[in-house]
Amino acid sequence: MKVDTARGGFEVARTGDGGRPLVALHALALSGRVWDPMAAALAGSHQVFAPDARGHGGSDWDGGPFSIADLADDVAAIVETVADEPVDVVGLSMGGSTAILLAQRHPDLVARLVLADTTADYGPDRVAQWTERAEKAVGVPREKQVTFQVDRWFSPSFVETHPDEVRRVSDIFVATNSQAHAAACHAFAGLEAEAGLGDIQAPTLVLVGREDYATPPAMAETLAARIPHAHLEVLDDTRHLSLIERPDIWPVVEKHLS
Structure with missing residues (x-):
C-alpha cells in the first residue's frame, strides 16, 4: 500500500490484520518485500x-542526498500515519541503523527494538569506505554486483541449500535504483549515532551473525553494552542477513516483542 506523509509517499508492505503494530526496516539496496517470509510468520x-526506504522499491525520492537521520524521520512519519500507538521495530543492517536513530529521535514511537547485523557508527574509515561503495553502486551493472553481495549476505551453506531464497533477495537488489543505493552509501558515511545509545529506553534485542564481516560481532557488542536494556545473541554459521538466513530465530524475535 502507498502511505502518503508530509515527507513524501512510501510503499509499505502490510501483513496481518490484528495484533501489535510492528515496523520492519530493510537492509541497504533492498526493499520491504525482503521481509515477506518473516512477516507471514509473525x-x-x-x-x-x-516500508521501502526513500528511493528503494516503490517509495518516492527527489534524487537529493539524505542521511540516516532522514530515513529515521521518514519512518516516524509513516508510524504516525499507520499506527495509533508505539510500535515494535525490527531493523536489519541499514534498517537497524535507521531504527537506532528512530529510537533516539522519536522515543515515544518505539515500544521494543530488534537490531540485527547493524551499527551506530562504521568507524574512522567510514567516509572513504562508503564513498568507494557508492561509486561501485553506480559504476558497476547491478547484476555484476550480486556475487559480492551474496557473499556478504549469506553463509556458503545457506547459498547451497536455499538457492530460491538467495535468488529472491538478489532479484530485489537488482531492481533497486542504483542512484538511491549510492545515496544511502553516502548516508552511512555520515552516520555517528553512538553518543546517543545510552538514551534508548526501549528494551532491545541485538542479533548478529558470527560470520558477519559487514557489521562484525564487535559492533553488536558495542550496541548491547551501551543501550541500557539490551540483550545480545550471536548466531553461529550466519552472515549479514541473519533474519533472512535464520528463520529459526523468528520465535526468539517474537518472544522478545511479546
Whole structure:
C-alpha cells in the first residue's frame, strides 16, 4: 500500500490484520518485500508494516542526498500515519541503523527494538569506505554486483541449500535504483549515532551473525553494552542477513516483542 506523509509517499508492505503494530526496516539496496517470509510468520501476533526506504522499491525520492537521520524521520512519519500507538521495530543492517536513530529521535514511537547485523557508527574509515561503495553502486551493472553481495549476505551453506531464497533477495537488489543505493552509501558515511545509545529506553534485542564481516560481532557488542536494556545473541554459521538466513530465530524475535 502507498502511505502518503508530509515527507513524501512510501510503499509499505502490510501483513496481518490484528495484533501489535510492528515496523520492519530493510537492509541497504533492498526493499520491504525482503521481509515477506518473516512477516507471514509473525502475522499471528503482529500487524507487520515493512516500508521501502526513500528511493528503494516503490517509495518516492527527489534524487537529493539524505542521511540516516532522514530515513529515521521518514519512518516516524509513516508510524504516525499507520499506527495509533508505539510500535515494535525490527531493523536489519541499514534498517537497524535507521531504527537506532528512530529510537533516539522519536522515543515515544518505539515500544521494543530488534537490531540485527547493524551499527551506530562504521568507524574512522567510514567516509572513504562508503564513498568507494557508492561509486561501485553506480559504476558497476547491478547484476555484476550480486556475487559480492551474496557473499556478504549469506553463509556458503545457506547459498547451497536455499538457492530460491538467495535468488529472491538478489532479484530485489537488482531492481533497486542504483542512484538511491549510492545515496544511502553516502548516508552511512555520515552516520555517528553512538553518543546517543545510552538514551534508548526501549528494551532491545541485538542479533548478529558470527560470520558477519559487514557489521562484525564487535559492533553488536558495542550496541548491547551501551543501550541500557539490551540483550545480545550471536548466531553461529550466519552472515549479514541473519533474519533472512535464520528463520529459526523468528520465535526468539517474537518472544522478545511479546
